[in-house]
Amino acid sequence: MSDAAxxxxxxxxxxxxxxxxxxxxxxxxxxxxxxxxDPAVNEAFNELxxxxxxxxxxxxxRYDEVTPFEIPGAEDSLPPYAGPEEPxxxxxxxxxxxxVAEPQRLxxxxxxxxxxxxxxAGAGAASTVHGAxxxxxxxxxxxxxxxxxxxxxxxxxxSTLWVLAADEPPEPGEWLxxxxxxxxxxxxxxRFDVSSVFDELDxxxxxxxxxxxxxxxxxxxxxx
Numbered sequence: 776m777s778d779a780a781x782x783x784x785x786x787x788x789x790x791x792x793x794x795x796x797x798x799x800x801x802x803x804x805x806x807x808x809x810x811x812x813d814p815a816v817n818e819a820f821n822e823l824x825x826x827x828x829x830x831x832x833x834x835x836x837r838y839d840e841v842t843p844f845e846i847p848g849a850e851d852s853l854p855p856y857a858g859p860e861e862p863x864x865x866x867x868x869x870x871x872x873x874x875v876a877e878p879q880r881l882x883x884x885x886x887x888x889x890x891x892x893x894x895x896a897g898a899g900a901a902s903t904v905h906g907a908x909x910x911x912x913x914x915x916x917x918x919x920x921x922x923x924x925x926x927x928x929x930x931x932x933x934s935t936l937w938v939l940a941a942d943e944p945p946e947p948g949e950w951l952x953x954x955x956x957x958x959x960x961x962x963x964x965x966r967f968d969v970s971s972v973f974d975e976l977d978x979x980x981x982x983x984x985x986x987x988x989x990x991x992x993x994x995x996x997x998x999x
Contacts, residue, residue: 781836781837782833782836783837784837786833786837787830787834787837787838790826790830790834791830793829793830794823794826794827794830796826797822797823797825797826797827800819800822800823801816801819801822801823803819804816804818804819805819809922810921810922810923811921811922811931812918812921812922813922814918817936820967821965821967825965830842853960853963853966854960854961856961856962856963856964857962858939858940858941858961858962858963858964859940859941859942862940862941862942862964863941863942863943863944864940864941864942864943864944864945865940865941865964866939866941866945866957867936867937867938867939868936868937868955868958869917869934869935869937870933870934870935871917871931871932871934872931872932872933872934873924873929873930873931873932874929874930874932875904875928875929875930876928876929876930877928878904878928879928880926880927880928881904881907881908881911881927881928881929882902882903882904882907884907884911884927884928885900885901885906885907885908885910885911886901886902886907888901888910888911889901889910911927931969932971933969933970933971933972934968934969934970935966935967935968936966936967936968937958937963937966938963938964938965938966939957939958939962939963939964940964941962
C-alpha cells in the first residue's frame with residue numbers, strides 16, 4: 776500500500792477507541808442478558824467483531840502489525856463479497872435446529888395452550904408430537920421458543936443467521952413459494968453461527984488457530 780493510501784495514526788487510534796467502546800458494550804449486554812439467545816448480546820458481539828476487524832486492518836496498513844483478534848473461518852466459509860456497495864434492502868435468514876428431547880413435556884405445554892384456546896379446545900391436535908409442534912410454534916414467536924426451549928422439551932442444536940444485502944427490497948409475496956432459493960453466499964454481509972463443534976475446537980490444544988468460543992461471527996467487507 777502506498778504512503779498516500781495509508782491510514783493516519785489518528786484513524787488507527789480512533790479504531791482502537793471503537794474497540795474499547797465495543798468491549799464495554801458487549802460486557803454490559805452480557806451482564807444484562809435475559810436468556811441464552813439474547814438479541815442484545817448477539818448485536819453487541821457483532822459490533823465488537825466488526826470493530827476488532829477494522830482496527831486489525833488499520834493497524835496492519837499503518838504499522839505492519841497484527842492483533843490476536845481473529846474472525847474464524849470467514850475466508851474459508853464464504854466467497855468474496857459481490858453484493859451491492861450500498862444495499863437498499865436486506866434479508867435475514869435464520870436456521871435453528873432442535874432435538875425433541877422430552878416429548879411428554881412438549882405435549883404437556885401444547886395441551887395447556889390448546890386448553891386455553893376455546894376454539895381449539897377438544898380438537899386433540901396436542902396429542903401428537905407433530906401437532907404439538909404446530910401449536911407451540913403457532914402460539915409463540917421463534918425467538919421466544921429459542922429462549923424457552925427447555926420448557927418445551929427441546930434441546931438446541933446448531934444455529935446460523937445470515938444477513939444478505941439486496942439491491943432493492945423484494946415485492947410482497949415475491950419469494951414466499953421458495954423463501955431460501957436466493958441465499959447467495961456472495962451477498963452475505965455477515966453471519967453468526969452457534970455450534971457445539973466449537974467446544975471441541977476449544978478442547979484441542981494442538982489447534983490454537985481454531986481456538987474459538989461457542990459463538991462465531993463471519994464478516995466480509997464489501998471493499999475486499
